[in-house]
Amino acid sequence: MPYTRAAPAPPSRTGxxxxxxxxxxxxxxxxxVPASTPxxxxxxxxxxxxxxxxxxxxxxxxxRPPSPPAAAFLPxxxxxxxxxxxxxxxxxxxNGPAGAGKTxxxxxxxxxxxxxxxxxWLTLEPSDNQPGTxxxxxxxxxxxGVGGLPAEVGAPARAEHVEPxxxxxxxxxxxxxxxxxxxxLDECEHLDNLRLAEQLHDLVRHTAGRLRLVLVGRSEPxxxxxxxRAAGELAEIRAGELAxxxxxxxxxxxxxxxxxxxxxxxxxxHALSGWTAGVRLLALAAQxxxxxxxxxxxxxxxxxxxxxxxxxxxxxxxxxPTQDLLLRCSILxxxxxxxxxxxxxxxxxxxxxxxxxxxxxxxxxxxxxWYRLHPMFAGILRLHLRAAAPERVDExxxxxxxxxxxxxxxxxxxxxxxxxxxxxxxxRLLVDEFALGELLAGRDATRLCALFARMPAAEHxxxxxxxxxxxxxxxxxAASALTxxxxxEPLLPAERPALQLAAVLVRTGAARxxxxxxxxxxxxxxxxxxxxxxxxxxxxxxxxxxxxxAADLGSTLLWHGRLDEAERALERAARAPLSxxxxxxxxxxxxxxxxxxxxxxxxxxxxxxxxxADEEADRSxxxxxSRTGVRDLVLAATALERDEPAAAESALHRTAGGRAPDHDxxxxxxxxxxxxxxxxxxxxxxxxxxxxxxxxxxGLADRTSDWSRERLAVTAxxxxxxxxxxxxxxxxxxxxxxxAPDSLVVAARARLAAGQDEQDEQDTLAGLSALRDDPAVGxxxxxxxxxxxxxxERDGPGSARLLAEALAAAEPExxxxxxxxCAPWVxxxxxxxxxxxxxxxxxxxxxxPPAHDPxxxxxxxxxxxxxxxxxxxxGREREILLCAARLLSTQEIADELYVSPNTVKxxxxxxxxxxxxxxxxxxxxxxxRLRLLDAS
Numbered sequence: 063m064p065y066t067r068a069a070p071a072p073p074s075r076t077g078x079x080x081x082x083x084x085x086x087x088x089x090x091x092x093x094x095v096p097a098s099t100p101x102x103x104x105x106x107x108x109x110x111x112x113x114x115x116x117x118x119x120x121x122x123x124x125x126r127p128p129s130p131p132a133a134a135f136l137p138x139x140x141x142x143x144x145x146x147x148x149x150x151x152x153x154x155x156x157n158g159p160a161g162a163g164k165t166x167x168x169x170x171x172x173x174x175x176x177x178x179x180x181x182x183w184l185t186l187e188p189s190d191n192q193p194g195t196x197x198x199x200x201x202x203x204x205x206x207g208v209g210g211l212p213a214e215v216g217a218p219a220r221a222e223h224v225e226p227x228x229x230x231x232x233x234x235x236x237x238x239x240x241x242x243x244x245x246x247l248d249e250c251e252h253l254d255n256l257r258l259a260e261q262l263h264d265l266v267r268h269t270a271g272r273l274r275l276v277l278v279g280r281s282e283p284x285x286x287x288x289x290x291r292a293a294g295e296l297a298e299i300r301a302g303e304l305a306x307x308x309x310x311x312x313x314x315x316x317x318x319x320x321x322x323x324x325x326x327x328x329x330x331x332h333a334l335s336g337w338t339a340g341v342r343l344l345a346l347a348a349q350x351x352x353x354x355x356x357x358x359x360x361x362x363x364x365x366x367x368x369x370x371x372x373x374x375x376x377x378x379x380x381x382x383p384t385q386d387l388l389l390r391c392s393i394l395x396x397x398x399x400x401x402x403x404x405x406x407x408x409x410x411x412x413x414x415x416x417x418x419x420x421x422x423x424x425x426x427x428x429x430x431x432w433y434r435l436h437p438m439f440a441g442i443l444r445l446h447l448r449a450a451a452p453e454r455v456d457e458x459x460x461x462x463x464x465x466x467x468x469x470x471x472x473x474x475x476x477x478x479x480x481x482x483x484x485x486x487x488x489x490r491l492l493v494d495e496f497a498l499g500e501l502l503a504g505r506d507a508t509r510l511c512a513l514f515a516r517m518p519a520a521e522h523x524x525x526x527x528x529x530x531x532x533x534x535x536x537x538x539x540a541a542s543a544l545t546x547x548x549x550x551e552p553l554l555p556a557e558r559p560a561l562q563l564a565a566v567l568v569r570t571g572a573a574r575x576x577x578x579x580x581x582x583x584x585x586x587x588x589x590x591x592x593x594x595x596x597x598x599x600x601x602x603x604x605x606x607x608x609x610x611x612a613a614d615l616g617s618t619l620l621w622h623g624r625l626d627e628a629e630r631a632l633e634r635a636a637r638a639p640l641s642x643x644x645x646x647x648x649x650x651x652x653x654x655x656x657x658x659x660x661x662x663x664x665x666x667x668x669x670x671x672x673x674x675a676d677e678e679a680d681r682s683x684x685x686x687x688s689r690t691g692v693r694d695l696v697l698a699a700t701a702l703e704r705d706e707p708a709a710a711e712s713a714l715h716r717t718a719g720g721r722a723p724d725h726d727x728x729x730x731x732x733x734x735x736x737x738x739x740x741x742x743x744x745x746x747x748x749x750x751x752x753x754x755x756x757x758x759x760x761g762l763a764d765r766t767s768d769w770s771r772e773r774l775a776v777t778a779x780x781x782x783x784x785x786x787x788x789x790x791x792x793x794x795x796x797x798x799x800x801x802a803p804d805s806l807v808v809a810a811r812a813r814l815a816a817g818q819d820e821q822d823e824q825d826t827l828a829g830l831s832a833l834r835d836d837p838a839v840g841x842x843x844x845x846x847x848x849x850x851x852x853x854x855e856r857d858g859p860g861s862a863r864l865l866a867e868a869l870a871a872a873e874p875e876x877x878x879x880x881x882x883x884c885a886p887w888v889x890x891x892x893x894x895x896x897x898x899x900x901x902x903x904x905x906x907x908x909x910x911p912p913a914h915d916p917x918x919x920x921x922x923x924x925x926x927x928x929x930x931x932x933x934x935x936x937g938r939e940r941e942i943l944l945c946a947a948r949l950l951s952t953q954e955i956a957d958e959l960y961v962s963p964n965t966v967k968x969x970x971x972x973x974x975x976x977x978x979x980x981x982x983x984x985x986x987x988x989x990x991r992l993r994l995l996d997a998s
Contacts, residue, residue: 123396123428125203127169127183127246134317134342134422136310137170138163141299145171145276148297149178149244152266153290154276155283158301160438161339164278165248165426167304172246178274179241182207185248187395191255194218194505194683197228198642200245204232208243211235216681219645221506223685229261230960233268242272249437250279259284271295305336314338315358318345318421326358333361339438346423347375376423377446384414388424388435389450392443393458396434404465405458456482467491477513485517489525494560496596498567499606501532505642511536524550528564535568538725540575543568559595566592567607570614577727577765582618585611602639609638609647617654621728623769623802629658645682646689649675653692657732663804663840665700666875666975672696673968680962691717695732702736703842705878705906707743710736730761731770735777743879747785754778768799776805779812784883788815803839807846814850827854845872845880853887862895869902874933876904876975885909904978933976935994942969943989946982 145168148154156164172181184203190196198218205211215231218224236243253259263285266275277283290296306314311331315322334340344361351357377385383406390405391397402411415433418425425433435443459482466475472495479488492498492510501510514529527550534543547568554561566588573581589611601608616631635651638644656671672693679689698713717733734757741750754774762770775798782791791812800809810826818826833839833847845868852864865888872880881888888909892899899910935943938959945955952970956963970982977992979985989995 121202122206122430123432123434124185124187124199125183125206126429127172127248128165128426128428128434130166130170130173131420131422131427133420135166135170136314136317138167138310141167141303142171142174142176144297144299144303146176148299149274149276151297152269152271152273152275152295153285153287154274154297154299155287156276156278156299156304157282158280158299158304159337160280161337161436162301162304163338164304168246168248168276168278172244177244179239179243180208181244181246183246183248186250186252188252191252191258192221193224193255193258193261194221196253196255196258197224197232197261197683198505201232204243204245208239213640214681216683217642219505219642219682219684220688221508223683223688224261225680225683225685225962226261226264227680227956227960227962227965228683229265230268230957233265233273234960236265236269236273239272242274244274244276246276246278248278250277250283251281252279253283256284304338306331306338306341307336311336311341314341315345315348318342318349320345320348320354320358322355322358326355329359329361339436342422343376346421347379350379374446383408383410384418387411387414388418389443389447390458392435392440392447394435394462395440396428396432398432401462401465404461456484460484460487463487463491472497480513480516485514485521485526486523489514489517489521489523489529493525493528493564496560496563496600496604496607498529498532498564499604499610500643501529502536502567502571503606503610503643503647507536524554524561525564528561528568531568532564532571535571535575538575540572544572547572559592562588563592563596563607567611570611570618573618574614575725577618577621577767577770579618579622579624579767582615586615589615604643605639605641606643606647609635609644609651612638613647613651613654616651617726617728620654620658621731621769622767623772625658625661629655632658640682642682645678646684649679649682649684650690650692652678653690653696654728656696657692657728659840660696660699661802661804662838663843665703665840665842665877667840668696669700669972669975673965673972676962676965676968680965691726691729692732695729695736698736698740699732702739702743703877703879704875705743705882707740710740710743714740727762727765727770730765731757731773733757734761735773738777738781742781742784743882745784747781750781750784751778754781769802771798772800772802772805776800776802776808779808780883783808783812783815788812788817792816803833803836804843804846806833807843807850811846811850814854823854827851841871841875842877842880845877846883849880849884849888852891853884857891857894861891862898865891865895866898869898869905873902873904876978878904878906881905881909935973935976935989936969939969939973939976940989940995942966943973943982943986944995946970947986947990947995 145154145156156168158164169183171177172183182200182203184199186196186199190199195218201211201215201217212235215235216228218228247253253262262275262283266273266285277285287296308327308331311334312327315327315330330341330344334344344358348354348357377388380388387402387406387410391402394401397411397415399412399415402415403409415425419427419433424435424439426436428434459478463475463478463482463484464487466472466478472491476488476491479485479491492501492514497504501507501514504510511533514533517526517530527546531543531546531550534540534546547565551565554565556562566585569581569585569588572578573585589608593608596607612631613635616628616635619628619631632651632655636648636655638648640648652671652675656668656675659665659668659671675693694713694716698710698717701707701709701713714733714737717729734753738750738753738757741747741753754777758774775794778794779791782788782794795809795812800806806829810830813826814823830847830851834844834851839847848864848868848871852861852868855861855864868880872878885908892909893911896911899905903910941959942955945958950958952963952966955966959966970985973985973989974980974982977985977988979988
């Protein structure tokens with residue numbers, strides 16, 4: 063994330079920059095310094111902002127308003143009345159320059175409870191200027207201030223993206239609250255992302271006035287304020303109203319113990335034009351003057367020219383320990399008294415910060431004992447700091463990082479260490495926290511990768527090397543990651559499980575990219591050895607660590623056809639605790655489990671897995687380009703089983719929107735095989751063979767496994783059979799292990815077509831009978847086995863029974879493709895079995911006798927069946943059918959139910975399958991006739 067530097071302060075009235083308070087200190091080569099040892103003052107830039115709210119210990123300081131000081135703060139009833147009236151409308155803008163008193167005004171309004179409903183507060187930072195980050199913080203603010211936010215609303219899993227459906231669910235929750243909530247966004251000048259502003263406007267629009275949005279900032283946000291004004295929906299409190307009037311100026315001076323005459327008050331009011339911060343600063347400086355009235359009477363400049371002069375004057379009047387603390391702490395956005403002590407080497411931080419807050423100078427009190435230096439003051443303090451001791455910047459940052467890390471706040475600690483150039487410390491913080499998985503799969507993975515990409519090649523600490531290897535994995539550079547791992551792994555101390563587990567994480571990631579079973583097996587053994595040594599609280603904070611390793615292991619085992627082991631590993635990843643860091647992993651694991659189901663011949667179960675994965679992605683607001691291509695690969699494969707080539711082609715086209723398939727061997731192989739099967743479905747077997755050869759030679763040139771060879775060979779076998787070359791089909795399986803049930807069926811079909819002696823044929827049929835009777839075999843494989851057995855019976859009575867059994871196995875999921883593969887025989891056989899054909903109107907029209915189906919229809923256009931649905935409709939499916947019955951479009955249904963259009967389409971497709979219908983109109987008619995919608 064970018065870091066912002068404070069703008070140079072304007073010159074003083076004399077035209078010269080204000081002098082530094084402290085002289086530069088001698089440089090020291092020390093990097094890490096004990097907190098108890100005072101050191102010369104370093105100069106630093108503003109710190110990196112804290113990361114996202116997932117597990118952020120400092121979150122409370124941002125989602126709760128600051129506390130106005132009891133003594134020096136001046137309540138302003140005239141503005142509180144304005145806020146009372148403004149909150150009756152949807153949008154309120156409190157806009158004015160730095161130091162105008164905006165934040166404390168709104169905080170005081172909230173503290174007095176003068177609100178239409180519950181209130182949520184969020185202090186924004188520059189790092190919040192990404193949609194996913196911003197809405198994650200808004201969600202936490204609403205949960206803290208309003209409460210009761212359901213988990214179904216979801217949370218963004220990526221910093222750079224939020225799905226519109228998440229905002230719709232959030233709006234629906236707001237609309238259902240008994241009283242309109244107030245959401246205060248402080249320092250909203252940081253929001254300069256146009257897309258984010260459009261999303262915030264959409265939330266205002268969808269809540270239709272129920273949400274009361276209060277925007278506090280120095281500049282106007284990018285929201286369409288002109289529309290709000292024209293509609294009478296905007297209330298504004300601008301700089302003119304925020305400015306102190308003459309009586310308020312006198313009251314502020316009096317609260318600082320300055321009872322001066324009207325001439326002095328008039329001079330201050332005229333010079334500062336009601337600038338709240340300037341009056342406070344001037345009052346603090348005048349407290350030390352021999353004649354405060356005379357001191358104040360000489361002020362005759364405006365606030366811009368006075369800002370750095372006044373601050374220097376105030377610093378000059380402060381005790382030396384206070385000056386030292388303020389300058390050192392100016393590197394921090396928020397400071398705790400104990401952190402201040404760590405930076406100064408003294409033990410007076412709590413007393414100084416509390417006194418400054420009570421004096422209404424420099425600091426705002428935040429929840430949990432933290433304080434915030436006013437951004438304007440902190441920026442000018444940093445200028446003084448740079449002038450005082452620029453040579454010690456790194457030491458102070460490292461000291462802050464060490465204290466923050468000791469308090470469990472590794473994210474800000476990591477940023478301070480990186481900015482100090484202490485990469486060994488930064489990498490150690492990431493690894494020791496067991497948070498390396500966040501770099502690979504977390505919400506903030508993009509920022510972390512960019513951060514550690516700056517790490518110099520000369521940094522060779524063990525943790526730094528492991529982080530560097532992980533960065534290589536994010537670039538799909540598995541060989542480079544393994545080279546680093548082989549070099550550093552022998553040096554890892556056995557007593558450091560964090561380092562050991564980080565090495566395993568790199569190994570599992572490399573195994574996945576390379577499709578290496580030996581690497582995966584070695585990693586699995588190490589996980590079993592190390593898992594019990596990881597502190598439970600760290601695993602709870604970082605569930606992505608084990609989930610990522612399980613997902614990588616599952617994918618690698620899948621590549622080698624070890625489906626049972628792959629399924630166990632993927633189930634573990636799919637059931638990992640839900641968090642932004644595990645959302646993509648859970649989605650990917652569910653899709654790969656769907657692929658396992660497809661490979662076992664269970665297309666219906668595979669589709670249900672895909673629907674679950676889609677709901678997971680919607681809930682976590684995963685951007686389309688971070689969703690796995692396995693999803694559409696499975697949908698393409700199941701569409702082909704139903705003889706829907708157009709739907710399969712569309713799904714294959716969408717795979718280009720996911721992760722680049724050439725970096726994932728499972729996806730590369732799957733796309734090649736399904737595309738070849740699509741060519742077969744369209745009667746182009748030779749094109750299918752060319753595509754398979756291209757996949758073998760180019761897509762998988764350096765990554766092969768027995769399973770991949772089997773999948774390619776069996777598909778080539780099917781292509782030769784479709785071309786009428788049974789001998790070539792049998793030859794395609796030479797020297798290739800054939801183990802999977804669906805592969806055994808294709809091999810049996812090739813041997814039967816090629817002709818065998820009687821004993822070989824009997825053995826082949828016995829194998830098919832075993833597959834038919836195996837309860838673990840899926841419906842698609844069982845259907846094909848039954849059809850081959852039926853054909854082997856010629857036209858005998860057993861043939862009709864087996865054909866009817868095949869039709870019954872295929873009917874629940876409308877598996878048309880197995881019958882299409884042996885169309886001439888099926889067509890001829892059904893002519894002699896009119897009662898069987900009549901019972902299965904879902905079959906393609908060209909396979910059924912014309913006498914029983916005079917209107918030509920394809921499988922996808924089959925008429926609704928008169929019986930009950932294949933399986934019960936879910937509650938969501940009934941809701942979508944009810945919307946369809948009202949003639950709502952797909953987008954309108956999505957808007958009404960707060961889901962994505964793709965989710966609506968997926969549910970409608972499932973409804974059509976269950977009701978044996980071809981369109982939403984037919985589905986509504988059938989569901990109405992069966993009284994399925996009455997129960998909703």
